[in-house]
Amino acid sequence: MNDFFIALQFLTRLHIVRQNVWSPEGFGRSVKYFPVVGAVIGSMLAVLDSVVNAYLPDHVWTAILVVAGFALTGGLHGDGFMDTFDGLFSGRTPQRMLEIMKDSRVGANGVMAFGALLLLKWSMLLDIDAYSRPIALFIAPVIGRMAMVVGITVFPYARPEGIGKAFAQYAGKRALYIATIFTLLLIFPFGRAAVFSLAAGMAFAVLFGRYVTGIIGGLTGDIYGAITEMTELLVLFVFLICGEMEL
Numbered sequence: 001m002n003d004f005f006i007a008l009q010f011l012t013r014l015h016i017v018r019q020n021v022w023s024p025e026g027f028g029r030s031v032k033y034f035p036v037v038g039a040v041i042g043s044m045l046a047v048l049d050s051v052v053n054a055y056l057p058d059h060v061w062t063a064i065l066v067v068a069g070f071a072l073t074g075g076l077h078g079d080g081f082m083d084t085f086d087g088l089f090s091g092r093t094p095q096r097m098l099e100i101m102k103d104s105r106v107g108a109n110g111v112m113a114f115g116a117l118l119l120l121k122w123s124m125l126l127d128i129d130a131y132s133r134p135i136a137l138f139i140a141p142v143i144g145r146m147a148m149v150v151g152i153t154v155f156p157y158a159r160p161e162g163i164g165k166a167f168a169q170y171a172g173k174r175a176l177y178i179a180t181i182f183t184l185l186l187i188f189p190f191g192r193a194a195v196f197s198l199a200a201g202m203a204f205a206v207l208f209g210r211y212v213t214g215i216i217g218g219l220t221g222d223i224y225g226a227i228t229e230m231t232e233l234l235v236l237f238v239f240l241i242c243g244e245m246e247l
Contacts, residue, residue, distance in 0.1 A: 004037075006030040011037045011145070013074045027163075028170020031152055032178040038145035039186050041072050042138035050134050062126045065137070066118060077144075080225020081117060082110030087222070094216040098158060101222045117229060124236040129243045132193065136239040139194050140232040142186050146198075147205035147231035148224045149179040155209045156218035164221030193242040197235040204234055 005017050007030035048068060053061045070078055087101035089109045100107070128136055153176040157168040187194040205227055212223055219227075 002026070003029040004033045007033040007037050008040065011076065012041060012072055014040070014072070024166035025170050027166040028172070028175070031149055031167055031171035032175040032182070034145035034149050035142050035179050035183040035186060038141035038143070039138070041069070041141040044072065045069060045137040045141070046134040049137055058126060062122055065125055066121050069121075069141075077225035077228045078114060078117075080222035081229040082106050082114050083222040084110075084226035085113035086110040088212065088215065097216055098220070101220060117233065120233055121236065124233070124240050128236065128240050132239050132243050135190050135194070136236055139187055139190060139197055139239075140235040142183060143198055143201040143235050144228040144232040146179055146183040147201050148228045149176055150202060150205040151209050151219050151224050151227045154206070155213050158213075158216050158218030158220050158223075162221055164219075164224060167221075167224075168219075193239050196242060197238040200234055200238050201231045204231055 003026065006022070006026050009015050010027070010030065011034065045065060045068060049061075049065060055061075056064070083101045083103075083106075086103075086107040086109045087097040090097055090100050090107075092100065125133065125136075149171075152164075152167045153171050153173060157165045159165060183198065187198055208227060208230070209219060212219055
């Protein structure tokens with residue numbers, strides 16, 4: 001279970017066991033458990049929504065759900081999302097883009113993109129029907145972390161060093177296969193919308209990964225986070241559309 005706990009404690013604020021030793025190999029082995037960590041996050045959000053949403057107005061409660069999602073991850077992926085938009089849309093050279101993404105300061109592109117992300121998440125969660133919303137809340141983090149696994153295992157790492165390089169270097173294709181099995185087992189019981197969401201999420205992860213690789217030669221830890229956030233948003237959109245079409 002040590003590899004699972006590495007994944008859990010890196011991707012979330014949930015610290016169940018004390019781990020003082022972190023190795024690059026351990027980071028790589030933990031990648032296969034990313035969708036399972038997504039299921040932990042999704043389960044907590046779905047339970048929160050099902051138990052407490054009757055006590056607050058919909059607009060307020062939906063905002064709390066969005067905040068809770070970022071609180072569970074410590075804003076890890078949101079930070080990567082902002083850094084990615086600051087770098088990729090800076091109009092600079094690939095090397096300068098990587099430098100901008102590494103900068104701890106947030107620029108205008110990152111702030112505007114993150115504002116749009118919050119607004120879209122809030123709007124979609126508000127409009128997904130009450131029956132589907134707990135399911136969407138569970139499924140989105142699972143597929144979002146599976147999309148991160150695709151980014152880590154399919155595309156090269158763009159930097160010579162960094163935390164993300166440990167994941168990319170030691171995960172391997174075996175992690176991709178195991179993570180895929182976990183994801184299929186977790187989402188198939190939830191019907192068509194979940195399957196459509198997985199197909200859309202995986203297509204997006206591959207297309208966005210190719211797009212970024214064509215610009216800067218690979219992916220980074222920040223881009224892994226951006227892929228996760230955007231894939232989660234896409235999953236919510238699929239659930240919204242499937243609800244409107246009654247699929």
